């Protein structure tokens with residue numbers, strides 16, 4: 609199984625953390641996001657959307673990060689992470705669809721304004737952020753309410769829905785995501801998700817780096 613990805617991006621980290629969480633071995637084919645390798649051949653023949661990640665498994669070519677996690681979990685028979693029970697699966701699928709259609713774009717705006725723009729020498733647009741505020745809090749409250757009485761989004765154990773939902777927030781400090789009022793969501797993210805070994809192994813830090821400062825110093 610090959611994963612074509614750049615580990616620094618939201619949806620790639622999602623898949624890399626998710627596959628590690630599922631215990632599935634794969635070959636990482638690096639697609640350099642910052643040089644635009646996802647916008648040209650040969651990658652475009654794999655994913656005509658010009659976005660990462662993608663999976664290649666024999667004759668199956670699959671894009672959409674959540675579809676990749678669902679396929680991989682089923683292929684590995686990881687029922688705990690993606691139960692076959694009809695209602696449990698419907699719940700997980702619902703949150704993964706919500707993540708892709710609503711939550712990812714809501715969090716991505718903060719990534720663009722507070723991380724990408726300053727990195728390229730620009731400034732966050734305070735008006736854009738202010739106009740988005742109510743929409744973000746509406747969605748964050750939905751997730752926060754869900755987490756009020758359970759440690760993980762769909763129950764007492766983590767599933768691929770938790771990995772998917774956490775990914776758009778993976779740089780929450782640098783993104784300046786306004787999480788303070790969403791106590792359940794914050795607890796789930798910082799105490800539960802960020803404690804998962806698979807989350808820690810796929811660490812991405814400020815400046816879009818996968819190298820921790822100690823590793824950088826050791827190399828110098």
Ligand SMILES: N[C@@H](CCC(=O)N[C@@H](CS)C(=O)NCC(=O)O)C(=O)O
Pocket residue numbers: 617618619620646658659660661671672673674708
């Ligand atoms: N819904 C897709 C979204 C994929 C996506 O937008 N990936 C971003 C990186 S996180 C990307 O490659 N964007 C293209 C670009 O910025 O040029 C998925 O979940 O795989």
